[in-house]
Amino acid sequence: LTSTSIYFQPETDSDDSRKSRMQRWRLARLSEVHGRRFLLRPCALELFFADAQGVFFAFGDQRERMRFYRTLRRQSGTCPLLSSPRSLHPPRVLEHYRWTHLWQTRQISNFEYIMRLNVIAGRSYNDLTQYPVFPWVISDYTSDTLDLSNPATFRDLEKPIGALSPDRLEAFLDRYQSLKLVPDPQMPPFMYGSHYSSAGVVLHYLIRQEPYTSMAIDLHDGRFDCPDRLFFNVHESYASCTTSMTDVKELIPELFCMPEMLLNSNKFGFGTLQDGNAVDSVVLPPWAKGDPWEFVRLHKEALESEHVSSNLHKWVDLIFGYKQRGPASEEANNVFFYLTYEGGVDIDEIEDPQDKHATEQQIYHFGQTPSQLMTEPHPARLPAAECILTLGS
Template identity: 55%
Template sequence: QTNAFFNFEKREKSKVFSKIIDLRPPNLVYSETGTPEEILKRSGLTKKWQSGQISNFDYLMQLNTIAGRTYNDLSQYPVFPWVISNFTTDEIDLRDPGNYRDLSKPMGALNPERLRDYVKRYQDCSLGGLDIPPFHYGSHYSNSGIVLYYLLRVEPFTSLFIKLQSGKFDIADRLFDSIEGTWNNCLTNPSDVKELIPEFFYFPEFLVNHNKFYFGKRHGGNGPAVDDVILPRWAKTPQHFINTMRDALEGPIVSASLHKWIDLIFGFKQQGKEAVEAVNVFYFLTYEGAVNLDAITDENNRKATESQIDHFGQTPSQLIKRPHPPKDLDHNTHNTSPTLFAENGKRQLAIKHRERVSKAPLVFIAVPETQMLSNLSVNVAMAERVVTVDRARVAASHRWLDEGGRFVLEADPMLSQRRRVGIPFAPDLSVSSSLFAVTEDGRTVISCGHWDNSFKLTVIDSAKQTQSVAWHKDIVTCISLGRDGRTLVTGSKDTTLAIWQVHMRGNAHRVMERPSVILHGHNDE
């Protein structure tokens, strides 16, 4: 799929919309319209976040999207908060509030000494008789330069960074070299108040110089070469750093105060009197609607203004004009795992049941994701499931029965029909739970380890095979379905990992015929 972004003049935009609608293209989708504030109100996202139905990360991504932020525009890239403030110790205790940044304050207000300078600047601007509104900060927390600063080591951002710097890398001392150094600079440098980007919470690859670019040496060429990002001492690997950042973001300490940061970036403290009191006022051109570009008749003046807006930074659309409600921590039932896949590819589950549910030893047992997210307080039959597969490939779907708050397992009444998944396993294969996954609705088992190098989708109730995918060049030895229910990973004896997209076609799950990502470089399975 290819996306295109067209930037029409305001007068032409309505004409183009009308023409497209008149043509009635087959894939035309009417999206919800309204102001960002109205769209957020209608979405119900805030209540879902408060009750723990969606994670902190997902909620921030949704707010960014509604506020006009997108991965497709470096000048309006999604913005995320610094949450951890301790990057110096050998270990970090995420239960200690002292290891966290104060989310009720903008970055510029975290350092009391520097804060006084910003307050004085605002007062001087107010008294100086300038033609522009007073402001605290002459820089911004998010702009194209900041995004490229963080993503320097990953293409296409490397090439974009070089283009921004007139055909070469910036001097080594100004590059993103260290987490601790960047944090300290954001606390002390009078022109640096940058926040983070979403990649700090899911994408460890951006911290590693996989492409072996030569960025130069620090300290005027006499210091160490800039290479991989230097991690905090408490982070053993880039993956460990990202997991810790995500744990912190989703943990109770950040959850209890995240709404205060939302007030600053998207909410009632973004503009007006409350922004002044919070020391949260930026240069006027960063705000939506601050200048009408169509009213600027001088072409050079207009281009200069557009360039300033594009490179200086843009404040998100204001979504909320009253204090954002806090998260209800007492009823936070959302699974806040920092990774898409359960640790070790398996979910920890214990079930006590005295009756036999299989003639052969069980090798796989799972509770569908929809049921895990509701803590077994289900209200539809399809979610009341425990799925099992035994060594003979017989799949079964057992039910939970709620007896006065005590959950009892009722064995699958169709167990005697011995509904098998797939075809026989490869003869030299050790049969284990890593050969199976179950879709989030509990209807379909995905199996691998078959002798024909395939993985297969089988509907449990009917034992009907709905799809067989034979792409790997050897036996598929492991499989895992992400918590989103749409991301499938397979590993094979051919030493490749493949990432597949799962979607619904009618009432059946389907896997795309080719993987979206192929990972090489393993020496063995």
């Protein structure tokens, strides 16, 4: 870190010059700095620049991170675009930017608000284990026409994805109560053993796009996963997420803005399903008319619909808010495995190398809950009639 730039020289034995060359970022282009976790350790920073580029640095420990951050803040004279508050505490960052007020008064879209919450809560495109999370908003994947005026078209945003099916929820609660009957001080009881967001979930959705295709192959020891477990059909995926005891995944932003992810443009051979059909491009709901661009258009329209606008705060409470932890999370049937939560474990305190490695692998592969941003119920969005802005306001 100099008075004008940040330089990074990778340590690598690779012959690939692209991986070993020094990188440089000008401080004059720096616009935001956010605290980040890496494997649940508060030892990372993510820097955003005026060209929307984001860089994720994981330091050796929290003290090293703070040393770098304080030095960077002292360079503020050379960072004219830097708008971040000095605090790295996510709730304070949220308060500083006033994104909730802007969303309430309809000055930003639902999509932008969810993205802003993700960024502040530590989600990043630069870390598959903490990728931005978006909600399933539609429950109708069989109709020829998508009726956005019908409440039955939409998923219940007040419930976590694992609680949408009463029968499955009963099974989750039975397990939860069984775990509570035999307390284990090392492992608090949980409802869901899998998570709504993980590296595997991201690769599941983006398997048709490089570099995620290669990452998915690496994850499964040099081959694609079993064809029937791939993302091959939107309706089947939603059915799995609402009925399977091992599947409670939510969505990723690309499903609202990137139709290309639904196409097998690279002609990968994903294999054949048990019914004999080959896995190719994603099979879309009838209302999308077989067109990925139409699917994304309608999916985004549903996200920005009045129904979702009126209920999105309930989902925010589950993922980022007061129903994420504590008694409120139990009442909302929203309790996950303890190693997904910030503060669930201090990896640096684990002395046994094997235990430490196993814990890191659990955190890396099985999901991490975002940082909690709110401890009070999230306010609802104001009616559109109350948010009419005059020209020039």
